[in-house]
Amino acid sequence: MESDSTAIIQIENIAKVYEMGEEQVHALRDVSLTINGNEYIALMGPSGSGKSTLMNMLGCLDTPSSGSYLFKGENVSEMSDDDLAEIRNREIGFVFQTFNLLPRASALQNVELPLVYSGMSKRDRLDRAADALHRVGLDNRMDHRPNELSGGQRQRVAIARALVTDPAIILADEPTGNLDSRTGQDIMGLFDELWKAGNTIILVTHEEDIARHAHRIVRLRDGKVESDTENAHAPLV
Template sequence: METRNSIRPPGPVVIDIENITKEYVMGEEVVRALRGVSLQIRRNEYLAIMGPSGSGKSTLMNMLGCLDTPTSGRYEFNGKNVAEMDDDELAAVRNREIGFVFQTFNLLPRSTSLRNVELPLIYAGINPDRRVERAAQVLADVGLGDRIHHKPNELSGGQRQRVAIARALVNGPSIILADEPTGNLDSKTGEEIMELVENLYQHGNTIILVTHERDIAAHARRTVHLRDGLIEMDHVGFIPELDLPVAR
């Protein structure tokens, strides 16, 4: 796959995290999920976040996705301070700036593909005509132009994930945040989804992939390894055999 080596020039900084920590109180114990993580992500990057379970990978993803706020540290999203936003402001950022792709797809089971993809547009307050038009367009872009009136249980796993990707794209977000997007798919379908993601990257989207699978992470142009709440390695490219940073 020759495209894998083509790194598109990164744009301005989208995500700027400096020394963030996150602590949870579980019973009497304080769990320090992140112990001071700094990270910059630029527009048009394709980044994989890797790490074993308990490494703080999920916590970092929740931070990046503005689902949660850090205990301390600075987090700027497109120059705006996210760390101090309230729930509704965070919801607005998630709605406009972040496209989520989940391992379990998280589609509304009784709604059609179209209706599922419309959801972020509804929360953005777009009028119905433009909403339907836009949602149908994005569904066609991910290759489901003929499936817009199907419900999730009438679609295959790969098709469901395509609907979810369309939903993530529909508001034109700054980043696509994919959490184990192939985790519930067989490897062939998973590869197809990763091709779609590659395609999105080639069309100028910023991708953040959270995964523990090396084959999947290998699609990214940059890999961040987490261990025990700290960034262990942050390197460009991927060496599956060694899983070591290449020299810059």
């Protein structure tokens, strides 16, 4: 499949500075990055490289200290908390290392949650949540609570929750970090399928064999982009 050439994310010269008492910590320095539709990118780097900060930035959980961030042409740097919440709700699907499902809600209720915050009617929510669970292969686990599911199944629920709003990007932070390697491979297979189906995927990982699934690998070090390369080893379509 060919890359969609429209830019979803355009970051130019962004920096993030944290005040730690007297000291200033430069988590990101002068980072520029463009991500197009239906890209499959891995964001790599050791701890302290600014990888998490960049991920928070991309996920609109945080705003840069300087530089510009355009998301589908909209300037995210100047948005209010509530505008950011809307963007996250509509355009970004998060998948976390620790799944972050609500423990007392069923799989279906967990998946439905983003639609609750977008104000969709109950019936539409349930339809779409059931559809998303179907896409991750959990049709028969909808009424189960997270503690009644295996790790892999929980991550599938989390992926369904990320998919349910039909977001512009799926942002996965170490999605296999809490899974055994076989289950991890299954989950990566799922991401591969989602990419094939037209989704844009950003993986944040420090594991080379996970990053290998992506078609482009961005490496960070000391808050800067160290390299940004095509991944020749990516599985062929």
